[in-house]
Amino acid sequence: MRPKQTLKAEMTHTADFTTPAETAGFVFPNPYPAPLSGRRFVLATDLDGTFLGGTPGDRRTLYRWIEDNRATVGLIFVTGRDPAFIRDLCGSGDVPWPDYVIGDVGTTIAEVTPEGEISPIPVLEAEITRAWNGSGARVRELLADEPGLTLQPTEFRHRVSYDMDPARVRPSAHALVKRLGLEVLTSDDRFFDVLPAGVSKGPSLKRLIAHLGLVESRVLAAGDTLNDASMLALGIPAVAVGGSERRLLDQVGHLDHVHVAQGVGAAGIDEAIRVLDLH
């Protein structure tokens, strides 16, 4: 049970929020100073194919439900996308703003500030920065001539990412990365991410959950491809949404705490919240 005082504060903010949301889509700033630890349920979700997947109607239903229950629902994006993408996405007003962002395949851990900035949390990123050790230039140089890898145009802080042609990638590409003490994570048969060792969505979500003091049984991890496996395997309530990559289901589909949804994308998240009785 939460203290009465918290409830009262949250309800006041609900009233503040609904007015602009009804007239102009999902607007920033998300005006809830209430910490996530005081909310009944926290959704930690992948974006492409998961939160952004499913029919437009299913997405609208989920997003509206979140906004209408924002006082008791926290939202964390856990994605391969970078902060600039999320700013554009949520700035459109069509998608609710998250409270926190784990971006860049787990190599960014950030809060959304009252000013609308996606601001990295240094204490949570220290270990990531150390493990990466400024390896970007070395990775790009070593993999420059590897077939089947096309460097993505954006420079990321703690990773190097390629679009991959899986039929052409050679084992040597993996070996070169390993020699640098880094790790390769492939996903959806088309992304080849070079990451600091031991860093991915799951470990970063775990770190953020501990930092925020969340009750693990009230957090739902949602995903659809192989780079979501580490967070779906954490042991917290989880959903592999309908349409998930076969290899993700092979890895985590049999786990007791993972709900394999029928509903595709947003509908699968909605289904899991009901089936697992999370709100």
Ligand SMILES: [Mg+2]
């Ligand atoms: Mg996805």
